[in-house]
Amino acid sequence: MARAPMLTGSRRLLARVRDVMAVGAADEAPQERLDRIVSIIATDMVAEVCSLYILRAGEILELFAATGLKPSAVHNTRLRIGEGLIGTIAAGARALALPEAQSHPSFAYRPETGEEIFNSLMGVPILRGGRVLGVVAVQNRTRRNYTDEEVETLETVAMVLAELIAGGQLVSRDEMQAVDGITLQPITVEGVRLNGGLAIGEAVLHNPRVAITTLVAENPETEHGRLEKAVADLHGAIDEMLEQSDVADGEHREILMAYRMFAEDAGWLARISEAIDTGLTAEAAVEKVDSDTRARFRNLRDPYLRERLHDFEDLANRLLQHLTGTTQVGPTEDLPDDMILVARNMGPAQLLDYDRERLRGLVLEEGSATTHVAIVARALDIPVVGRATGVLDAVVAGDQVIIDGDSAEVHIRPSEDIHHAYVETLADRTQQMEVYAALRDVPAETRDGMAVSLNINAGLFADLQSLIDTGADGIGLYRTEIPFMESTQFPDVDRQAALYERIFEFSDGKPVVFRTLDIGGDKNLPYWSGAAEENPAMGWRAIRVSLDQPVLIRHQFRALIRAAAGRDLTIMFPMIAEVTEFDAAKALLERELERAAQRSRPLPATLRVGTMLEVPALAFQLPALLKKVDFISVGSNDLFQFLFASDRGSPRLADRYDPLSPGGLAFLRHLVEQCNSANVPLSLCGEIAGRPLDAMALIGIGVRSLSMMPSAIGPIKTMIRSLHLESLERYLVSLQDLSDHSIRQRLRDFALDHGVII
Ligand code: PEP
Ligand code: MG
Secondary structure, eight states, X not given: XXXXXXXXXXXXXXXXXXXXXXXXXXXXXXXXXXXXXXXXXXXXXXXXXXXXXXXETTTEEEEEEEESSOGGGTTTOEEETTSHXXXXXXXXXXXXXXXXXXXXXXXXXXXXXXXXXXOEEEEXXXXXXXXXXXXEEEEESSOOOOOHHHHHHHHHHHHHHHHHHHTXXXXXXXXXXXXXXXXXXXXXXXXXXXXXXXXXXXXXXXXXXXXXXXXXXXXXXXXXXXXXXXXXXXXXXXXXXXXXXXXXXXXXXXHHHHHHHHHTOHHXXXXXXXXXXXXXXXXXXXXXXXXXXXXXTTTOOOHHXXXXXXXXXXXXXXXXXXXXXXXXXXXXXXXXXXXXEEESOOOHHHHHHSOTXXXXXXXXXXXXXXXXXXXXXXXXXXXXXXXXXXXXXXXXXXXXXXXXXXXXXXXXXXXXXXHHHHHHHHHHHHHHHHHHHHTTTSOOBOTTSOBOEEEXXXXXXXXXXXXXXXTOSEEEEEETHHHHHHSSSOOOHHHHHHHHHHHHHHHTTSOEEEEOOOOBTTBOBTTBOOOOOSSGGGSSBTHHHHHHSHHHHHHXXXXXXXXXXXXXXXXXXXXXXXXXXXXXXXXXXXXXXXXXXXXXXXXXXXXXXXXEEOSGGGGGGHHHHTTTOSOEEEOHXXXXXXXXXXXXXXXXXXXTSOSXXXXXXXXXXXXXXHHHHHTOOEEEOSGGGGSHHHHHHHHHTTXXXXXXXXXXXXXXXXXXXXXXXXXXXXXXXXXXXXXXXXXXXXXXXXXXXXXXXX
């Protein structure tokens, strides 16, 4: 570990501050200690003034102690966050060192302090857990250039002061948490859906902070030794987690591996080491680096960087546990049986520390769809609402909380009416789930005997369990880009092959359609992104990327061939716009098959190669295409956005055009008829396949294979089993020549009149 030179000035000052905070001085009132500390700082830093402001409720910074200013100003001078230089330091959570303070644009003169005679100012935020608790500043009459080393010394002292303030004797803890009178009222907080579902339970606040009792070190060498040992223990613990965790499979394993990589980050460890050199104990040094990082990057917008920052916070906390010998999560007996975990954010490993049997749902103040913890939560099948701004201020441990993952709402201390309504919904859902579960092994067949193949769309490892639970016929769309998104680098052939092999094993002979990488557009990978494009959905994505950079798809083919050894392999390509693209992709696949054969590797037992049909142009090349493909899978999400020139992600356009329109259905009917006459199987795997009314129409025009999100299998099978196909077919023919915007309502009426459950 690289070590900074000893900062003796800092250590001397820290030792003095420590003496004031030491056990012998415990009888002294906190205010007196504060007064002594500011005077020690002023003397040690050769400054005429040292002042200390503490943040009170209402975002007001109050002057709590000062030496060198008019004593009457103490407890009387108050500044808002952002007001004056002190308010600016608090607002930005950053130090300021100004030789000419009065010429700074934020300078605000407060006559009651008598500070007009001082020219220079150096101030630093007092941070704890990434939150600003106050500001400590020194001032000099003469023009003075404060050095970086002096700034660092004051920051280290601020760290010690943070503990004194957090003790709660100077201002009550309630004020620090900025809790206001509304906490006991029912509140609904809206966020974003990270995982659907419904849960009712008791709030458990995820409070991973480890209390630090000793801040100032006797001997830096001892602290370096303690740090090194704790880092080694941390590595050992992560390795153990990797070996033991039953969720540490597939992409989750990747996440834990990435986590281990962060634990070895040289920059992070070096900064902690430097903080030890300023005189802090190892745990105080970890806390300081963590707090600085959180405060500086709290406004970070980039979701990827925010998640990485969070991984560091998670690690800092684990390191603190190893240093202090404490664990963060209370014993299982203390946690309620139905817990709703509420956190600012958390790492994947922290979530896995909780008892899964008791965990009902998760609410995060931050978090995004790409957050690793959300992916793990999906594997655990619990609802998650992210970006629930203000939830931590509103919720108190033990509160009743309802998470509605589908509408991304969190109800805290819900009113009786709301609670009652959700209890009923939950009971209905549970009952409905049981009904769907009972359908698991019954055929998806219409009342007049037409069988429809129902398959699931998958990408996460947890989806595979759904293949068993739903009784689906197979995986109609395996989106291979999803595991790529969960990785921290391009997975190599070995890693991909291992993943695909597990999918084969899990699917136990049921067919799996592997779609080659559909990256680009808005599906960027953390470690790869194409150039910014005006129209990314129509840009350099999917097969276009794979054909331009064939090594990607060749490695993917190699891994698929290796994993499929002796089994049936089905591959399809995304975003094919013309037959030559299909030919080119298939030629690359054939090269890989030859390569495997030359090396006497076991080959797939059978091979089927097809294409997605999601670019309208391909529909006009069917006579040529259908001679070459083994199957077609209609990607209606993309197909309809291109057909209607209507962005699939735009909320304003969401209801503008309807696939259930004479034009939309005529297009699909054309595809079905062409495939039927060429004897090429057709399936449809866009979102509409999972919506009962839409699926009814699809079956009505001749689609016989659908692939959908796993939770839709039950409702779709229920619809199919209540449908009399022949009457629907006749009705649909009668609607063909209408000029309506949509025939949705007519189909809904048909379903109602004919007892079709939609
Ligand atoms: C589609 O476009 O309908 C499809 C299934 O592909 P994706 O949603 O992954 O683009
Ligand atoms: Mg698509």
